[in-house]
Amino acid sequence: MSRLDVHQFICRSDNFAVLLHDPETGTTASIDAPDAAAIRRELANKGWRLTHILVTHHHGDHTEGIAPLKSETGCKVIGPKAEASKIQGLDQLVDEGDTFKLAGHQIDVIDTPGHTAGHISLVMPDQKMAFVGDTLFVMGCGRIIEGDPQMMWNSLQKIARLPKDTELYCGHEYTVANAKFALSIEPDNQKLVERAAQVTAMRARNALTQPTRVDIELETNPFLRPHVPAIRERLGMKDKKDWEVFAEIRERKNRS
Template sequence: MGVLNTVLVPCLTDNYCVLLHEPDSGETAVIDASSAPNIKAALNERGWRLNHIIITHHHTDHTAGVADLKASYGAAVTGPEAEADRIPGLTRGVTASTKISLAGHPINVIETPGHTLGHVTYHFPDDAMAFTGDTLFSLGCGRVFEGDPQMMWNSLSKIAALPGDTSIFCGHEYTLNNARFAMSIEPENEALQARVAEVEALRASGKPTLPTTIDVEKATNPFLRPQSHAIRARLGLEGALDWQIFERLRHLKNKA
């Protein structure tokens, strides 16, 4: 079992898909499929052939390329069982109890509803990687479209419980925008100040801000920091439950 190579593929306006390639077997997967032409170009550049399409949730900006890629490569399509009727060409529906792997690398399916009711996160424990779709972003989180704030907080908590060195690949390049909001919520956070400077430098040079890590997000992302006394004081919610802090933060970010 070789090391998985990862390639971040920019798609659409601000989406990211990720190619995963195991060089010994040649087995290749893509996490989410926003744009078939972009993914095909990245595959062709490296001489890789796509075997698996792995989907986090049903939104079109994560699935628009599925039909074309499946037809072109005969790739299997894996995605949340709860959204089977909303993901084109699905060949394998998964839940938290489903055992799956890529070229011998185990994949844990974590059910992370909130953004959509069937959203899942894929955790590769042996590779210290997780693909969080639109649940967790760097310095932010997804909007709560189909679930409720307590459900979304529970999902974020599952991701935050992963080992601190886990690399996090999210579905969008939202970090700079998220950084502005985070600074308005916890400006005294020195780790956040340093991360914002790093993000600004990366974007100024046209580089992605991903992957991030669990440790970085727990130190800087306000949506993972309801225990922060500074955040609670700023919101005037010192005695609130963690999910209620999250609810207020998500409400404020929606208006930002």
């Protein structure tokens, strides 16, 4: 299978937009549709025609561009079955265990609720890529809005169990703030210290900090590391369950 072209850019204030393009067929998909004008502009710059929108969850900053883009292009919109009543324009409903094809490339659907109740993530095994919306961020995770901490922890574990070289594309550019918070949880993690410095320098020159990768997040993302003794000791939670430690980290982030 050929390698898909990936084009990402920031729109709105901090949303990542991602376009996938298959050079052989011309198939072009947008991961979510946060901003129709920005996506339209980038498509024109690339000379690509939108054929699909793949939706991770119902929040407006991920769906507001669907209606105008679909009206203009006739693109097919695929999204979470559990949120069908909240997302206008869906043509195909998918949930946990479903697979579908994009230009011959398989996409596996995993349910990753917590940020929203029906949030999904999309995994492309042959491309070693996953699109995780607002479930996981670089060195962070999404706010728990419609779920609970145990639900979100279970969703993060699904992502953490993907092959370690899987590239992860997230919904927002929050990396510098996430790095600062992560250091407050695990200040002696040398890999985290180095990565925080790296991403801060990247953002200073307006470089994008994703994709990240599963193995990198396992080493530096505190939300995936509640089992680490140093974190448990720092939080005074040596005997708690992993998800309970995760819940405390998430609550501290809410207050930061």
